[in-house]
Amino acid sequence: MPIDGLATQLRKGVIEFCVLALLRDRPRYGGELVQLLRDREGLLVTEGTIYPLLSRMRAEGLVETEWSETSGGHPRRYYRLSRAGQKAVAEFRGEWLAFRAAVDSIIGIGGAER
Amino acid sequence: MTAQHGDELVGVYMARLGAALANIPVERRDEIAGEIASHIAEERFGLADESDDDVQALLARVGDPVEIAAAAQDGRPAVPVAGREWGLLEVAALILTPFLWPVGVILLWLSPAWRVRDKLIGTLVPPGGYMTIFFLGPAVMLGSLGTGGSCMTETDDTGKVIYNSCTGAAAWPEWVQTALAIAGLVGLALILLLPVLVAIYLAIQLRRGGNARIRAQNGPAYAAPTWTERSATLP
Numbered sequence: 001m002p003i004d005g006l007a008t009q010l011r012k013g014v015i016e017f018c019v020l021a022l023l024r025d026r027p028r029y030g031g032e033l034v035q036l037l038r039d040r041e042g043l044l045v046t047e048g049t050i051y052p053l054l055s056r057m058r059a060e061g062l063v064e065t066e067w068s069e070t071s072g073g074h075p076r077r078y079y080r081l082s083r084a085g086q087k088a089v090a091e092f093r094g095e096w097l098a099f100r101a102a103v104d105s106i107i108g109i110g111g112a113e114r
Numbered sequence: 115m116t117a118q119h120g121d122e123l124v125g126v127y128m129a130r131l132g133a134a135l136a137n138i139p140v141e142r143r144d145e146i147a148g149e150i151a152s153h154i155a156e157e158r159f160g161l162a163d164e165s166d167d168d169v170q171a172l173l174a175r176v177g178d179p180v181e182i183a184a185a186a187q188d189g190r191p192a193v194p195v196a197g198r199e200w201g202l203l204e205v206a207a208l209i210l211t212p213f214l215w216p217v218g219v220i221l222l223w224l225s226p227a228w229r230v231r232d233k234l235i236g237t238l239v240p241p242g243g244y245m246t247i248f249f250l251g252p253a254v255m256l257g258s259l260g261t262g263g264s265c266m267t268e269t270d271d272t273g274k275v276i277y278n279s280c281t282g283a284a285a286w287p288e289w290v291q292t293a294l295a296i297a298g299l300v301g302l303a304l305i306l307l308l309p310v311l312v313a314i315y316l317a318i319q320l321r322r323g324g325n326a327r328i329r330a331q332n333g334p335a336y337a338a339p340t341w342t343e344r345s346a347t348l349p
Contacts, residue, residue, distance in 0.1 A: 031153050048131075048177035051149040052186035055142050077149065 007044055015045065016053050017092040020062060020085050027066070027080040030054060054079055062088055120169045124154055127173045134183035146186055150176060200227045200324040208317055211236050212309030215243035227324035228316065236316050243309045250305065 015037075022028065022036050030051060037045040057063045062085035067075045081089070128151060135143045154176060161168050176182075204227050210218030222228065222236045240246055265285075268277035 030149050031156050034153065046177035046181055046185075047153070047175050048150055048179075048182040049185035051146045051153070052182060054149070055145050055186070058145075059142070074152075076152070 011043065011045075014096075015043065015050075016057060016062075017089060017096075018043065019050065019053060020057070020081060020089045020092075023063065023079055023081040023085070024089065027078040029068075029076040029078050031076075033079070057085070060084075119166050120158065120164055123166065123169045123173060124158075127154075127176075127179070131179040131182065134179035135186060138183070138186050142186065146182070150182070200225075200320055200328060204320055204324060207236075208313050208320070211316070212243040212313050215241075215245045218243065222316075226328050227320055229319070229327070232316060232319050236312055239312050240305060240308045244305075246305055 018037065019033055022033055028036075033054070034045070034047045034050050037043055037050065038047065054063065058065055058079070061082055063079045064082050065077050065079055068078050069075055128147065131147055131150065132143070135146060138146070154172065157172050158164060158169065161172075203221060203225050207218055207221035207225055211222055212218070219237050222233055228236070242249065265278065265280040267275060267279075270276050
């Protein structure tokens with residue numbers, strides 16, 4: 001397996017749940033989400049790819065959107081977690097904890113190595 | 115001071131993005147491009163002293179249009195599935211099954227939108243739809259004439275019954291006659307109601323899974339990969 005494609009492969013399928021998780025507290029607009037993800041350097045997010053992701057999750061009904069005026073007067077599209085989205089985050093959380101524990105124990109993190 | 119070529123750089127970038135997204139349905143393409151355009155605009159607004167290099171660095175951060183388009187196609191389910199949705203054939207089958215039974219039933223079986231179970235229900239409950247009335251109606255009438263029977267009663271001068279003889283159905287006990295009358299009414303109500311109820315049932319089944327069944331017949335369509343499916347595709 002080419003190691004340079006590794007980060008991309010690992011990110012795939014996880015990023016969207018990170019986006020959903022960032023929406024748990026409150027609705028956010030795209031730029032805000034991009035900023036929050038950018039702050040986590042390990043995620044290596046290409047900013048522009050967040051928007052197709054949001055668009056798809058909207059079509060899948062995981063997020064809902066509404067336009068809201070900024071103080072500057074230009075409208076922003078705000079993304080809000082739908083009920084299905086909340087469920088998806090909760091499910092991912094469970095899957096991820098089990099997955100991480102299994103991988104950690106195999107690659108020798110957390111003293112679980114035999 | 116703004117970048118000398120800032121707008122131009124962004125314009126070229128957006129044009130490349132539009133070209134890369136050419137395969138995406140227009141509605142989603144506009145949504146994605148619109149969001150990215152406003153993202154770029156806001157980021158540029160945040161730059162205190164914008165230079166061409168700043169804009170170029172920003173566009174590099176936003177990402178290669180090809181990569182963005184790939185991300186848009188990766189998920190797939192948002193792209194409308196190519197293929198037929200339920201339409202004229204199914205509506206005609208729904209309307210004709212009660213009213214013009216043979217034609218409606220043929221259409222019902224031609225459409226992949228219903229399960230075999232539902233097709234059987236549509237065909238057998240009640241067989242013939244409303245056309246049954248035309249055939250059964252006269253038969254029921256003839257039958258009731260035949261079994262109707264009659265009574266002959268003789269009375270004396272004071273009105274006292276001295277002779278009473280009934281033939282046919284009239285000779286049956288009263289409760290049998292009542293039961294027959296009720297059964298007849300129930301039967302009539304069923305013949306009138308069932309075709310409509312079955313049509314409503316078929317319409318509900320059509321709305322629930324008709325399109326999915328049509329697609330399933332027309333070959334595999336994009337389905338939303340679940341988290342587990344997606345991770346299973348990782349090498």
